[in-house]
Amino acid sequence: AQSVTQLDSQVPVFEEAPVELRCNYSSSVSVYLFWYVQYPNQGLQLLLKYLSGSTLVKGINGFEAEFNKSQTSFHLRKPSVHISDTAEYFCAVYNQGGKLIFGQGTELSVKP
Amino acid sequence: SQTIHQWPATLVQPVGSPLSLECTVEGTSNPNLYWYRQAAGRGLQLLFYSVGIGQISSEVPQNLSASRPQDRQFILSSKKLLLSDSGFYLCAWSRGEHYEQYFGPGTRLTVT
Numbered sequence: 001a002q003s004v005t006q007l008d009s010q011v012p013v014f015e016e017a018p019v020e021l022r023c024n025y026s027s028s029v030s031v032y033l034f035w036y037v038q039y040p041n042q043g044l045q046l047l048l049k050y051l052s053g054s055t056l057v058k059g060i061n062g063f064e065a066e067f068n069k070s071q072t073s074f075h076l077r078k079p080s081v082h083i084s085d086t087a088e089y090f091c092a093v094y095n096q097g098g099k100l101i102f103g104q105g106t107e108l109s110v111k112p
Numbered sequence: 113s114q115t116i117h118q119w120p121a122t123l124v125q126p127v128g129s130p131l132s133l134e135c136t137v138e139g140t141s142n143p144n145l146y147w148y149r150q151a152a153g154r155g156l157q158l159l160f161y162s163v164g165i166g167q168i169s170s171e172v173p174q175n176l177s178a179s180r181p182q183d184r185q186f187i188l189s190s191k192k193l194l195l196s197d198s199g200f201y202l203c204a205w206s207r208g209e210h211y212e213q214y215f216g217p218g219t220r221l222t223v224t
Contacts, residue, residue: 034212036215041218041220042217043202043204043215043216043217044204046212049211049212051211090155090156098163098208099146100158100211102155102156104154104155105155
């Protein structure tokens with residue numbers, strides 16, 4: 001079965017600094033990967049997805065992620081964060097049967 | 113465009129009372145539908161998913177049940193709530209041939 005590990009439960013960062021949120025997945029033949037963002041008391045919003053093709057995926061709000069098959073990683077990056085990026089971020093991998101397997105989440109806290 | 117609705121947005125119920133949460137999707141047909149629970153400080157737990165009317169798969173045995181009486185309607189129920197049922201309940205949908213899921217705004221349930 002697929003699994004996802006988000007290596008940091010909390011990431012504090014100052015405004016305008018770069019950030020990387022780490023995600024590792026268990027290996028499989030076909031891998032489809034996603035990053036979601038959740039603002040307080042809201043549902044999850046899709047940030048970006050990797051299905052195939054270019055390993056560098058660009059998403060909304062200036063985020064991007066790089067699929068690294070050899071390291072089984074899909075880290076999320078942003079070159080300069082804003083206060084409004086403060087939220088919970090979830091990495092997910094598609095599992096057979098139409099289900100997504102989610103990581104435990106990383107709380108990004110952007111400080112002024 | 114597609115939209116997903118959940119109601120109520122918040123709910124406070126006493127232990128032992130029944131529960132009914134509703135989710136509806138607009139703008140698509142024959143979606144896959146999902147119920148997740150998010151306990152405080154934890155990730156997402158898949159509770160039920162459905163690939164069609166009357167077709168429900170349960171992921172975790174518990175005192176909750178789900179039903180899909182119409183193509184775009186998904187209902188989460190309980191006959192008697194427990195304190196441990198408190199949490200944030202999220203409904204999601206996906207297209208059968210696609211992998212990503214789209215989430216509703218969620219229902220905050222507090223069992224007292």
